[in-house]
Amino acid sequence: MTALGMLRRRLGWKLLASYLLVILVGAVVLWTTAQALAPAALSQHLALMARVLGERSELGAALFGSVRGAMTTALAVATVAAILTAVAVSLFVTRRIVAPIQAMARASTRIAAGRYGERVPVPSADELGELATHFNQMAETLERIEARRRDLIADVAHELRTPLASIAGYMEGLLDGVMPAQPETFHRAHREAIRLQRLVDDLQELSRAEAGQVPVHPRPVEVRGLTEAAATRLRPQFDDKDVALTVDVPRGLPPVLADPDRIGQVLTNLLGNALQYTPAGGRVEIRARREDGSVAIAVVDTGIGIPAEHLPHVFDRFYRVDRSRARASGGSGIGLTIARHLVEAHGGSIHAESAGPGRGSTFTVTLPAVP
C-alpha cells in the first residue's frame, strides 16, 4: 500500500498528518514573519545604539547574526517538540477513538453474519460511549427479533402439526377402510380443516398487528356507544348460552381517543372469551370508569377464572391456560395477543385479573380520554 493509500485508509494516520500540517504552517509563518520583521526592528535599535555608543558597525552585524541564530535554534527546537507532541497525541487519540470504532466495525461485521450476541465495550461517557451504547441496544433488539422469529416458526409448526395430523389420520383411515365413510368422519376432518383455516387467518392478522400494519385511526368516541355496539353484536350468543350480559357505563364519562372498528374488535374478542369461559347461568358485565387522563373499560365475568401463575402469560401468543379445553373449542391463543397490539397502538394498555379458578376474570382496557 502506498503512503497516500495508507493515509486515506487509516484514521490515525490522517490525524497525525493534520497535526503535522498545522505545525508546518505555524513554523513557516513564524519563520517568514520573523525574517521580514526582525531586521527592521533591530536596525532601528542599532541606529539608536550607534548614536549613544558611537559608530561600531561590526558590533551591530554580530548582534544581528546572533539574534538570527538564536531565533533559528528556538524555532527548530519548538518544531521538534511540536512534532513529538503531535505523534504522542495522535497515538493517544488513536487508541481512545479509533480502537473503539474498529471494535464496532468488527462487531457489526459479525452481526451481519448472523451472530447477534455481539456486544462492544462502552469506552467512555462522551459521544463515542453514546454510539457504543446505541450499538449494543441495536444488537440487543436484533437478537430479540431473531429469537422471536425462531420461536414463532417453532410455535406455528407446532400449532399446525395437530390439525394436519388429524386430517391425515382421517384420510388414511378412510383409504385403508379402517374408518367408515360416513358423514361423521367427513365432519371431523372438515372441523380440523376449519380450525387450520382459522389459525392461518389469526396468524395473518397477528403478523400484521405485530408489524404495525393494521391501520388505526383514533378519534373521539363515546364509550357508551362503543360498548353497547359490542354487546349488541354478541347478545344473541349470550342468550343462547343463558349467560346474562349487562353494560354499566356511568354518565359524564369523557370520550376516548379510539378507532371504533379496532376497539370494537378488541371488545368483541374479550366478550367472546368471557362467554366461552363462563358456564350457563353466569354473568358478564362491561363496566367503564374514569381514571387519570384515561377511561378504563372492564369486561367482568363470573366464569372459570384464571390461576395466578397463568395470568402474566395470557397475552402471549399461542398461550392457553387449559390446552385441551381451548383446542376443543378451536381457540388458537392468539386473540388476546392481537388485542394487546391493537390497544397499545392506541397508546392504551390492557391487563387481566382473576381471583383464581372458579372465581371469574376481569379484562381491563385503558384508553386515553379526550382532554
Ligand code: ADP
Ligand atoms: P383463545 O383463542 O384460546 O381464547 P385468547 O388469546 O383469546 O385465545 O386467550 C388466551 C387464553 O386465555 C385462553 O386460552 C384462556 O385459557 C384464557 N382466557 C381468556 N379469556 C378468559 C376468560 N374470560 N376466562 C378464563 N380464561 C380466559
